[in-house]
Amino acid sequence: MATYSTNEFKAGLKVMLDGDPASIVENEFVKPGKGQAFSRVRIRNLKTGRTIERTFKSGETIEAADVVDVEMQYLYNDGQFWHFMNPESYEQLAADKNAVGDNAKWMKEQDVCIITLWNGVPLVVEPPNTVVLKIVETDPGLKGDTSGGGGKPATLETGAVVRVPLFVQNGETIKVNTRTGEYISRA
């Protein structure tokens, strides 16, 4: 069983915390001038996404988590699983609803996603930061309005709904920020 000591703590380190895989967000070395040293960390549970604070005595060890991030191409959804392929090895794997979560609404076939694997099983699926998607439904905008002020809802081919400027029309493709859910531009 691999372990890490507090001296190895840094942002991004993947460890086991209370039986769940977790990622260190921030590590602070705390020490009174003449006393016990501690590592005070903010750490994110990779299953729940929740970030909590934990303190370790300097020199304590913690179990490493077998967690890696891989880039994989999204292939299709079979109604239950989302299927991905490693573009180099052609290896395929399937992610369930827990791993994909709300990100399902940004998943477009052929896009390259980042999949966090824990013991080889998908834990989290992150779509690209920006995706290009087609508008399948939006109200016709007012003629002559090119300012983009105001805006209107538009439903995209993946089912996501974003606010777009009035001049953007049905059938157009747009670029969207998946982290904020905001329209960026016409594609």
Next chain:
Amino acid sequence: MPSNDSGDWQPTATLDILKLRARMLERIRAFFSERGVLEVETPILSNAATTDPALASLATRYTGPLFPHGQTFYLHTSPEFPMKRLLAAGSGSIYQVCRVFRDGEAGRLHNPEFTMIEWYRVGFDHHRLMDETGELMTQLLAPSLSLQPPEKLTYREAFQRHAGLDPHAVTAEEFARAAGRHHVDVPRDLRDHNDVGVWRDLLLTHLIEPGLGRGRLTFLYDYPASQASLARVQPGNPPLAARFELYLNGVELANGFHELADANEQRTRFERQLHDRTAAGLPAVPTDARLLAALTHGIPDCAGVALGFDRLVMLAAGARSIAEVIPFPIDRA
């Protein structure tokens, strides 16, 4: 020759901050010069090391004339011992600006080597030295920060105010309950620990320090006798160490003592700390026999304080980390 094009040859501190450092050093030297305190330099290398189990010394080796078979020398964690030898030799009040070294310490507020301002005032006790430290800090920080007048708080008052307990009277279980009440996460190793010293450190660092020195200098004094370090202990119930620390905006800046002058007591503390090191699985280190000889000869009644200069510059500059005020921290050294 290894090539490096990552850009980490560049300093982490801006030129403006390096200029601020230089101005603050000038003011510190002027402050002591006006008061007749003599600037001295003592060796960084010593054949002895601190026995304090909370401090780890770096070591190096010299081989050559005088030591043909090689000799281990420890890099000082503070210039305290040789400065006390100067005091014993009749130097009068002295100060030093020097780089000190500590193994195992790196982070937002720590770098393994850092600049210390350490001074000793003959005839002062720790209260008079707190007052002088306050004057120096106010002069140095006044141009950048507007501060309320300094406050003095006993170690007990600080725990009562921020943790609702008496740190001298309560048991490990009560410290654990206070940690729970204030949502302080308790390290796994500590959960069944009955050493109140470690519990005090946990609550001090996690709960109390962040609230100290908000907009003013806060001096914490009257430490538990177990944390006397090199301070005199005043008898009483409980006995209290004549030690103080200075905080500003939650950052520990200085540590001072009404200095222990009793050679026998000093020898006993060295022995106890060596015992504690062994019990904690830490390496044994040679104790400073020359300090003991100087104390036996006799040092004048005095108080001394060590100030972390880099943290002081940090606060003056409004910086968040020590890397912003030193040109090359350890990962760029």
